[in-house]
Amino acid sequence: MQRYFIHLQNRVYTPKDATMLLERARELAKDVVVRDSRVSKKYIEFDTSIPDSMDVGDLVGRLEKISPLASVEHIVEKDVPKDEAVRHAVELFNEEKYWGAHEALEAVWKSTPRGKERDMINGIILVAAAFVHDLKDEREICLSILGRAMKKLDGAGGAYHGINVDRLAARVSKILRTGRIERFTI
Template identity: 40%
Template sequence: MFQILRVFHINLQPNINKFMKSLQKKIMDRFMVHLKNSDYTPKDAKTIHSNSRDLTYGMTVTIRDCRVSSKFIELDVTVHKNNLELLVEKLVSIGQIDHSRHIVEEEIEKNQLIKDGIFYFNNERFWECHEALEGAWKQCTGDEKELIQGLILVAAALVHYQKYENVVCLSVLGRALKKLHNKSGEYYKINVDRVKQKIIEMLDKKEIFTFTF
């Protein structure tokens, strides 16, 4: 009697490729790359995002987002730190480098996080403001927690504005106003009443603008 031996071919290559990509991501670093803005507006964000990917084709890099402020073109990138300089060189046709910031988890106390958040907000670095204030929010309780959440939502709304997602921006501003509606006075030199007035003005006119804390 003969036995039939069945041989199954297992293609391991897809699994190997997935493993290698996962390994690459683990050894890559996240940066906020700020290029000098000559005359771009938030309307250009999607085009710049697409162009930046074309310019860096062939590199091991992820450009996950593009945001446009009056000062900077902000690219949220993941790349090996040794290749950051090469990445910046490839992006020079979009704009000269102003600065980059390595995004890492840090233990920072609340007061410093709020000061950082104010600095980032006043320099139209709204994503970083959002992250700093969220870190402070985690260390707060009660009314202060709700107030900071309102400020976080203002920053989050303006992140959407920088991506030309104006409908989303106005919606998030509405949520921010609800969080701040019974808050007033000064908080770390932030005039809360003035912030609320700016939000109301944007919602009433359906026109978005940036301002300082």
């Protein structure tokens, strides 16, 4: 099985439509694993696995009955330098492709020794994971994970490979204080 994130253009859907879109994708692609759907302002994201013998273009053709294709990302674990992995994670995060950002940072986290840097990376991963839940209209789960992220970001600050950690922590703190989830860029 090969894993792909299929991103369709989003023109009309909101996170409240994630479950309905997941059901529709599963109807269109019965021979494929469609494990999740997430809805951002720009994209409808499907997390899929297809048989090795299947061409991803076949799956895309079926899913385009929902909306036109924006991008396809083949998900494979890559060994890339830390700077490149963090830069890629930031790009994904800022495009509201939070699960991809989570995946990119997880490789960095795994290779980082225990300590403050590893905790800070884990905090950033948790922010991305929280926003994954926001894209599925799971507000309470999002807020809970943001609370866990703040604990990991506690005491971290400054810049980390271009990420303003102080600004990140302040934005998360504001969300937790107000209860109003506002996605942001890093």
